[in-house]
Amino acid sequence: MDISYENNSMIIRGIAHFSLSECLACGQAFRWRQEGGGFFGVALGCAVYAEQQGDTLTLRGVDERAGAVFIRYFDLERDYGAIKEAYAHDPFLCAGMAFAQGLRVLNQPPFETLISFIISANNNVGRISRIIGTLCERYGERIGDGYDFPEAEALASLQECDLVACGAGYRAGYIVDTASMVADGFDLLGLAGMPYLKARYTLTMLPGVGPKVADCVALYSLGFTEAFPADVWMKRVLCEAYGYTGKNDNQLRAFVDGRFGAHAGLAQQYLFHYARNNKHIFTNR
DNA sequence: ATCCAGGAGCTTT
DNA sequence: AAAGCTCATGGA
Numbered sequence: 527m528d529i530s531y532e533n534n535s536m537i538i539r540g541i542a543h544f545s546l547s548e549c550l551a552c553g554q555a556f557r558w559r560q561e562g563g564g565f566f567g568v569a570l571g572c573a574v575y576a577e578q579q580g581d582t583l584t585l586r587g588v589d590e591r592a593g594a595v596f597i598r599y600f601d602l603e604r605d606y607g608a609i610k611e612a613y614a615h616d617p618f619l620c621a622g623m624a625f626a627q628g629l630r631v632l633n634q635p636p637f638e639t640l641i642s643f644i645i646s647a648n649n650n651v652g653r654i655s656r657i658i659g660t661l662c663e664r665y666g667e668r669i670g671d672g673y674d675f676p677e678a679e680a681l682a683s684l685q686e687c688d689l690v691a692c693g694a695g696y697r698a699g700y701i702v703d704t705a706s707m708v709a710d711g712f713d714l715l716g717l718a719g720m721p722y723l724k725a726r727y728t729l730t731m732l733p734g735v736g737p738k739v740a741d742c743v744a745l746y747s748l749g750f751t752e753a754f755p756a757d758v759w760m761k762r763v764l765c766e767a768y769g770y771t772g773k774n775d776n777q778l779r780a781f782v783d784g785r786f787g788a789h790a791g792l793a794q795q796y797l798f799h800y801a802r803n804n805k806h807i808f809t810n811r
Numbered sequence: 812a813t814c815c816a817g818g819a820g821c822t823t824t
Numbered sequence: 825a826a827a828g829c830t831c832a833t834g835g836a
Binding site for chain 1: 831
């Protein structure tokens with residue numbers, strides 16, 4: 527992998543196992559918009575136009591100062607080839623990895639991830655994106671041609687009705703209350719230094735955050751690759767493709783840990799994307 | 812019209 | 825502990 531900068535652009539050449547469109551359109555990030563041949567989005571305080579040609583990724587709007595955090599954002603320092611080899615014995619997962627060979631798990635800002643996945647509860651991707659977009663336009667900082675995700679303090683200062691007006695529905699109260707706890711000192715970043723299970727449990731102290739949303743935050747923003755967000759689709763996969771018959775959260779986690787191990791979250795991302803785009807393989811749908 | 816969506820929280824067995 | 829009910833909203 528070779529990194530260079532020119533004209534306020536970051537250019538990363540020689541990336542293997544990477545597809546920009548697969549990474550940005552697989553339900554883990556909600557704020558990138560397809561535009562021309564690439565994607566526009568505001569991330570990490572930069573208004574970015576991202577474009578991929580072969581094994582080269584160009585990020586317009588990212589300079590040397592911001593470069594390193596984007597390497598991490600796209601998870602480009604991780605050896606996905608080695609991880610795929612470790613899963614080569616699993617036929618169903620292999621089908622998923624073959625279906626989206628360039629899928630990676632992004633590392634997004636914790637507060638944005640937290641609020642986004644509180645909104646995701648009992649909701650669909652299209653509407654989740656629309657709600658978050660409205661939230662950013664109304665309460666986020668203007669950056670270039672877009673808006674950043676609002677700070678915790680900004681959301682904490684709102685009333686429930688303000689978030690209902692953004693389309694958040696019954697989750698409006700959860701958003702205000704969770705944002706207030708973060709603004710009031712709940713240490714989101716500190717969770718990354720805890721053992722996974724402790725971080726996961728601590729996250730569920732926040733209103734609107736249960737086991738699944740906690741796993742999304744752990745996986746997509748805190749670096750816990752063993753976290754395995756289990757939504758309705760993943761449960762279909764586990765039951766129908768892996769013979770899972772458990773009932774509660776502990777049983778599911780034990781099953782997943784034994785089956786997928788330390789990179790269960792990455793496996794989950796391949797499986798989720800594969801399942802959502804191949805609904806015909808499930809009987810329960 | 813009815814069902815569903817990257818669930819969570821509260822109430823009832 | 826485990827199963828059941830409800831929650832706001834828009835698209836299919």
